[in-house]
Amino acid sequence: xxxxxxxxxxxxxxxxxxxxxxxxxxxxxxxxxxxxxxxxxxxxxxxxxxxxxxxxxxxxxxxxxxxxxxxxxxxxxxxxxxxxxxxxxxxxxxxxxxxxxxxxxxxxxxxxxxxxxxxxxxxxxxxxxxxxxxxxxxxxxxxxxxxxxxxxxxxxxxxxxxxxxxxxxxxxxxxxxxxxxxxxxxxxxxxxxxxxxxxxxxxxxxxxxxxxxxxxxxxxxxxxxxxxxxxxxxxxxxxxxxxxxxxxxxxxxxxxxxxxxxxxxxxxxxxxxxxxxxxxxxxxxxxxxxxxxxxxxxxxxxxxxxxxxxxxxxxxxxxxxxxxxxxxxxxxxxxxxxxxxxxxxxxxxxxxxxxxxxxxxxxxxxxxxxxxxx
Ligand SMILES: *Cc1c(COP(=O)(O)O)cnc(C)c1O
Numbered sequence: 001x002x003x004x005x006x007x008x009x010x011x012x013x014x015x016x017x018x019x020x021x022x023x024x025x026x027x028x029x030x031x032x033x034x035x036x037x038x039x040x041x042x043x044x045x046x047x048x049x050x051x052x053x054x055x056x057x058x059x060x061x062x063x064x065x066x067x068x069x070x071x072x073x074x075x076x077x078x079x080x081x082x083x084x085x086x087x088x089x090x091x092x093x094x095x096x097x098x099x100x101x102x103x104x105x106x107x108x109x110x111x112x113x114x115x116x117x118x119x120x121x122x123x124x125x126x127x128x129x130x131x132x133x134x135x136x137x138x139x140x141x142x143x144x145x146x147x148x149x150x151x152x153x154x155x156x157x158x159x160x161x162x163x164x165x166x167x168x169x170x171x172x173x174x175x176x177x178x179x180x181x182x183x184x185x186x187x188x189x190x191x192x193x194x195x196x197x198x199x200x201x202x203x204x205x206x207x208x209x210x211x212x213x214x215x216x217x218x219x220x221x222x223x224x225x226x227x228x229x230x231x232x233x234x235x236x237x238x239x240x241x242x243x244x245x246x247x248x249x250x251x252x253x254x255x256x257x258x259x260x261x262x263x264x265x266x267x268x269x270x271x272x273x274x275x276x277x278x279x280x281x282x283x284x285x286x287x288x289x290x291x292x293x294x295x296x297x298x299x300x301x302x303x304x305x306x307x308x309x310x311x312x313x314x315x316x317x318x319x320x321x322x323x324x325x326x327x328x329x330x331x332x333x334x335x336x337x338x339x340x341x342x343x344x345x346x347x348x349x350x351x352x353x354x355x356x357x358x359x360x361x362x363x364x365x366x367x368x369x370x371x372x373x374x
Contacts, residue, residue, distance in 0.1 A: 002354050002363045004317030007196055009358040011203065014253055018203075021249040032244045033225065040248040041208070043255060044192075047174075048184030050210045052217035055243030056224050059170040059193025062207040063095030065241065066166050066189045067130070069219045072236060075164060076101065080129040082166075085115055086327060087343040088134040092168045093326050095191070096132065104128070105327060105335065108343045111285050113298070114141045116342065117149070124153055130164045135172035135183055137284070137321070138199065138265075138295035143167075143177060143186045164188050169210075171295040173200040174262045178291070184210040194251055199265075199295050200258050202247040264357040265294040268364050272297060272355070275368045280307075282349075296321055297355040299371075304349050307374060311353070314370045319352050 011018075025036075037055045045053035056062050070076040078100040084092055086105035096103040107119040113136050120131075131150055133141035143165075150163040165187035172183040173192065184190040192198075194206035209220055219236070222228060227238025269292070273283055282300040286292050298321060301307045311318050325347045327335035353367055 001315045002317055002359075002367060004319050004352070004354050005197060005356055006358060007201070010201070010356060014250070017253050018250055021253065022246065025246055025249060028245075030245060032242050034245045036245045036248040036252065037243050040243075040252050040255075043252060044184075044208060045210060047255060047258070048182050048190075048210045050185045051212050052210065052214060054209045054211075054217055054220040054224065055248060056207045056209060056220075057241040057243065058205045058207040059168075059191055059195065060091045060095055060098075060207070061224070061239070061241035062170075062191030062193065062209045063092060063132075063166070063168060064098045065220055065223050065239070066191055066209055066211075066216070067096065067099035067101055068223055069189075069216045070130075070164060071099070072219050072223075073215060076129050079127065081125060081127040082130040082132050083115075083120060083123055083128060083163075084132045085134055085136070086338075086340045087113060087325060087346050088136065088168065089170070089322065090326055090329065090331075091170070091193075092132060092134050093332065095168075101130070102127070105338060105340065107340050108346055110342050110346070112139070112142070113137060113284075113346065114139075115146075117142075117145060120149065128153070128163060130166055132166045132168060133187075134168035134170075135175060137298050138171050138175060138293040139284070139286070140172060140175050140177055140183060140186070140291050141167070146187075166190070170195075170198065170207075172293055173198065174258050175291055175293040183293075185212075188213065189216060194247065199262060199293055200251065200254055202251055204247055206243050206247040206251065207241075208243070261357040262293045265355060266292065268355050268359060269294045269297060271361075271364055272353070272368065276371050278372050278374060280374060281371060294355055296352045298350050298352050300346070300349040301351065302349060304351055308351055310374055311351075311370065316367050316370050317354055320350060321352050322350075323347060 041053040087108040107116040167187040167190040169190040170193035175183040189211040192208045194202040223238040224241045227236030229235040
């Protein structure tokens with residue numbers, strides 16, 4: 001059986017270094033928001049090419065707190081609208097709702113799995129204040145188009161000179177645009193997750209926000225810790241969303257290999273794209289470059305459910321990202337009447353095949369053979 005993802009194998013090379021870090025952690029006796037978190041924040045900000053990184057407990061909180069922070073800065077108000085892709089992961093939408101804002105779903109493009117820009121323009125209202133692209137599956141959204149749209153959006157309220165651009169970077173650690181700028185530096189603020197399955201994964205939950213805005217960063221440092229200005233002095237109605245020292249110290253070790261790991265992902269993706277030849281399967285579009293970090297290798301098939309069964313029977317692990325679009329989720333029943341034919345097709349047809357930095361070339365070859373025989 002080729003597992004969809006072997007996390008134990010991904011973390012195995014770090015075992016000795018983890019143990020040393022853990023021993024040092026036990027001896028130090030400082031558990032949450034300490035030197036390791038500060039050092040990781042500095043290193044991750046530098047890696048992404050921004051001036052500030054704020055560690056938080058998970059990716060959902062990262063997205064929510066960015067929006068809460070802009071409310072405190074007076075840039076957003078309760079009830080403002082956020083343009084978000086209708087095929088994103090549910091957490092993007094939860095983050096918007098938890099911050100008291102309104103997610104406005106935008107139809108997807110069948111080739112990029114990101115915004116349909118014509119629909120994006122149609123969804124703008126005088127309440128639109130934020131565009132929130134998700135760099136889904138590890139491929140950057142077209143940020144040139146997003147930034148241009150944010151600046152020229154016709155409905156801009158007087159006083160505002162552009163829409164805020166907040167990116168969901170939880171699947172795109174390390175991805176670069178054509179000019180070499182990385183995910184996390186391509187909007188006003190970005191939210192990351194370090195959930196174990198992500199390209200930069202911890203041994204538990206973790207998240208971070210990156211931004212070049214020092215005021216926002218300062219507010220976020222307070223919001224993640226009850227809104228304290230200093231210990232036991234509450235300035236804002238914050239939450240508890242702190243990154244702990246163990247996770248930060250492990251993330252520091254793994255960050256050093258992120259670029260090499262992402263390159264291993266691209267090597268496998270290149271083989272898949274060159275060697276999977278089956279007219280029943282649609283492969284992801286990628287014009288080779290450094291942009292894509294292949295968090296997932298997602299293919300489409302009209303007979304998806306049969307393909308899923310076939311792959312399981314033939315020893316290839318798969319996962320569907322994702323089986324139900326947000327507007328069809330019971331939790332978002334208010335969106336149930338919305339119509340997104342492309343998004344619905346994506347959710348009906350996609351299936352993710354194994355791709356990770358620890359796959360062997362034999363395994364890759366077997367996946368290709370099995371897919372070509374479907
Ligand atoms: C993982 C993920 C999140 C949420 O991160 P958590 O750490 O699980 O809260 C948000 N958006 C996307 C696109 C994700 O993949």
